[in-house]
Amino acid sequence: MKKFTTHSGVxxxxxxxxxxxxxxxxxxxxxxxxxxGLGVSLFADWRYENGIVQRGNxxxxxxxxxxxxxxxxxxxxxxxxxxxxxxxxxxxxxxDFGIRAIIAPSFxxxxxxxxxxxxxxxxxxxxxxxxEVAAAVDQDPQANKVAIDLKQSTVxxxxxxxxxxxxxxxYQKLLLEGLDPIDLTLRRQQIIEQFIAxxxxxxxxAHAL
Amino acid sequence: xxxxKPGLTLFEKIWKDHTVAQNDDGSSLIYIDRIFLHERTGxxxxxxxxxxxxxxxxxxxxxCTMDHIVDTTPGRSDDTKVPxxxxxxxxxxxxxxxxxxxxxxxxxxxxxxxxxxxxxxxxALPGCTMICPxxxxxxxxxxxxxxTGVGSSECEHxxxxxxxxxxxxxxxxxxxxxxxxxxxTAKDMMLHLISNKSxxxxxxxAVEFAGPAIADLTVEARQTLCNLAVEFSAFTGIIAPDExxxxxxxDKPYAxxxxxxxxxxxxxxxxxxxxxxxxxxxIDIDCADIAPTVTWGTSPQHAVSIEGKIPDPxxxxxxxxxxxMSRALDYVGLSPGRPISGTPIQAxxxxxxxxxxLSDLRIAAKILKGKSVAPGIRxxxxxxxxxxxxxxxxxxxxxxxxxxxxxxxxxxxxLCFYAGGEGFSPGDRIITTTNRNFEGRQGPMTRSxxxxxxxxxxxxxxxxxTDFRSLGNR
Numbered sequence: 001m002k003k004f005t006t007h008s009g010v011x012x013x014x015x016x017x018x019x020x021x022x023x024x025x026x027x028x029x030x031x032x033x034x035x036x037g038l039g040v041s042l043f044a045d046w047r048y049e050n051g052i053v054q055r056g057n058x059x060x061x062x063x064x065x066x067x068x069x070x071x072x073x074x075x076x077x078x079x080x081x082x083x084x085x086x087x088x089x090x091x092x093x094x095x096d097f098g099i100r101a102i103i104a105p106s107f108x109x110x111x112x113x114x115x116x117x118x119x120x121x122x123x124x125x126x127x128x129x130x131x132e133v134a135a136a137v138d139q140d141p142q143a144n145k146v147a148i149d150l151k152q153s154t155v156x157x158x159x160x161x162x163x164x165x166x167x168x169x170x171y172q173k174l175l176l177e178g179l180d181p182i183d184l185t186l187r188r189q190q191i192i193e194q195f196i197a198x199x200x201x202x203x204x205x206a207h208a209l
Numbered sequence: 210x211x212x213x214k215p216g217l218t219l220f221e222k223i224w225k226d227h228t229v230a231q232n233d234d235g236s237s238l239i240y241i242d243r244i245f246l247h248e249r250t251g252x253x254x255x256x257x258x259x260x261x262x263x264x265x266x267x268x269x270x271x272x273c274t275m276d277h278i279v280d281t282t283p284g285r286s287d288d289t290k291v292p293x294x295x296x297x298x299x300x301x302x303x304x305x306x307x308x309x310x311x312x313x314x315x316x317x318x319x320x321x322x323x324x325x326x327x328x329x330x331x332x333a334l335p336g337c338t339m340i341c342p343x344x345x346x347x348x349x350x351x352x353x354x355x356x357t358g359v360g361s362s363e364c365e366h367x368x369x370x371x372x373x374x375x376x377x378x379x380x381x382x383x384x385x386x387x388x389x390x391x392x393x394t395a396k397d398m399m400l401h402l403i404s405n406k407s408x409x410x411x412x413x414x415a416v417e418f419a420g421p422a423i424a425d426l427t428v429e430a431r432q433t434l435c436n437l438a439v440e441f442s443a444f445t446g447i448i449a450p451d452e453x454x455x456x457x458x459x460d461k462p463y464a465x466x467x468x469x470x471x472x473x474x475x476x477x478x479x480x481x482x483x484x485x486x487x488x489x490x491x492i493d494i495d496c497a498d499i500a501p502t503v504t505w506g507t508s509p510q511h512a513v514s515i516e517g518k519i520p521d522p523x524x525x526x527x528x529x530x531x532x533x534m535s536r537a538l539d540y541v542g543l544s545p546g547r548p549i550s551g552t553p554i555q556a557x558x559x560x561x562x563x564x565x566x567l568s569d570l571r572i573a574a575k576i577l578k579g580k581s582v583a584p585g586i587r588x589x590x591x592x593x594x595x596x597x598x599x600x601x602x603x604x605x606x607x608x609x610x611x612x613x614x615x616x617x618x619x620x621x622x623x624l625c626f627y628a629g630g631e632g633f634s635p636g637d638r639i640i641t642t643t644n645r646n647f648e649g650r651q652g653p654m655t656r657s658x659x660x661x662x663x664x665x666x667x668x669x670x671x672x673x674x675t676d677f678r679s680l681g682n683r
Binding site: 016018022023026028030079080083085087088091106113117118168181182185186188189195196205206208209 | 230366372628
């Protein structure tokens with residue numbers, strides 16, 4: 001898994017609530033059994049005229065097409081970010097585009113876990129704080145980069161403008177060290193087998209397949 | 210001194226019995242009883258597993274179907290209308306065989322939409338944990354299973370280890386009190402709830418649905434209800450299993466048999482929240498307040514009674530809500546203050562993991578019988594499984610659908626979403642029994658209005674969004 005320690009980059013505001021994973025990547029853009037090459041389709045319906053994914057067809061109004069935000073690596077969004085479909089393609093599209101962190105008041109639960117699994121840092125800050133960050137960025141997006149320090153759990157913009165966020169310690173460790181959660185669980189095989197042996201006695205019917 | 214254990218919720222009982230270990234960070238390593246896969250995201254989980262040289266730990270507990278990409282037109286094959294779809298189907302099939310997983314392939318009589326199949330085959334059971342890389346896995350909470358959607362990587366984790374770590378969600382109970390008005394269904398109950406409490410209202414919670422109106426629901430209707438828990442952003446929805454559920458599961462192909470059945474039933478009867486269980490949130494809903502409900506915008510929370518009017522964004526308390534409403538109205542091309550009923554439609558769709566079971570098709574057929582879909586309306590019915598389709602045909606429902614002007618399809622997810630193959634036409638307004646009215650969900654620039662099968666059938670006949678209760682009065 002890709003590590004996340006610190007990151008500083010341009011933060012693009014998409015301050016809408018309930019941004020669903022269909023909007024992040026429509027089903028029609030999931031064309032291969034592959035986790036790669038999906039960045040071009042990120043936000044297809046918003047980023048391209050009539051949703052037709054093609055160079056030269058970008059919608060000029062969409063934030064990620066504006067000169068100041070072309071190299072955005074952080075998103076600022078409204079609440080319930082990534083709600084809807086469980087498609088992990090949404091996270092793969094974001095990471096392939098170059099997004100390293102998303103700052104939102106809340107996230108869809110499956111999307112949040114998918115982010116953690118792929119080294120994309122989901123940061124929870126309240127909506128008014130996000131508005132403050134967006135306002136600071138808006139003055140000069142290229143100069144006023146957002147700096148994230150996962151170990152310290154901080155987000156900083158202008159001098160003196162720093163916020164602390166909360167993240168579960170285990171997720172923080174996974175991201176900081178780039179650990180593979182499957183490997184970690186496979187090391188606990190013994191306790192899993194002990195559980196199953198006991199459970200077979202308690203719920204034999206659940207194992208009768 | 211007598212030391213009393215605190216009461217547990219239904220969810221907590223299942224959680225406790227599946228806790229392999231308490232992790233240092235406060236999360237729990239949970240044993241997963243059943244894993245269900247489909248070709249869209251299951252393919253990625255299986256290929257990820259294979260690429261890491263890992264294997265499915267217990268293939269007997271893993272099932273797979275083809276629903277998302279497969280065509281629903283007659284004579285279908287691997288070569289679907291979805292660009293690149295053939296790869297999803299064939300990779301899934303090859304890897305399912307390699308892993309020794311039970312596959313309900315495209316011409317198998319057990320094929321169908323994952324969550325419909327998991328129930329009708331007796332794969333999902335009360336008191337079992339179940340995951341599927343699909344957000345609507347919560348459907349199976351209708352049987353009393355602890356079922357939740359996950360991503361492909363989490364699914365891969367469960368395949369390799371039979372476990373997943375979760376932080377225990379907060380506990381919410383929603384009590385549906387009183388009796389539902391005639392013709393009001395589980396779909397209306399959930400759209401009513403989500404429109405009142407927002408699409409994020411269940412965020413962080415596992416939701417138990419309770420109350421007399423829940424007890425009155427059929428087991429199929431309970432699946433519809435729990436299906437929409439994810440549209441409420443809940444971790445899952447769950448309903449305590451009762452006699453109806455036990456009767457429903459008896460003799461299902463993968464349900465326990467003989468002595469195991471009796472052991473299971475004994476266990477299932479303990480699965481209810483204790484009287485002194487504590488909930489972090491509790492909501493009471495008076496069923497008398499629920500009317501047939503339909504969405505007007507681009508989020509399931511944008512819903513109103515069929516007798517209601519499209520709301521004014523300026524009346525919204527929260528500015529972010531107000532902006533989202535304005536954007537939605539602009540997208541769907543409707544104006545505030547106008548009655549939702551009477552809005553012209555171009556298409557009608559009956560299907561999806563939400564509303565495609567035999568009981569749903571019966572409700573729609575009852576309304577369609579002897580009537581015709583309005584001129585120019587494209588109307589499609591896609592049964593939730595091949596078994597549902599065959600049972601419906603035994604009752605002659607297919608004839609009613611076809612005579613009224615509906616297409617009668619093979620089973621699958623079909624036009625619930627647009628995957629680059631079949632879609633509705635740009636600008637089409639669709640009345641649909643599905644679960645998501647997101648921008649472009651059913652085709653580029655399409656506008657989806659979520660409703661119950663009765664509302665969809667009546668609207669197809671009238672050519673506009675229609676209160677089915679008014680049909681007989683004309």
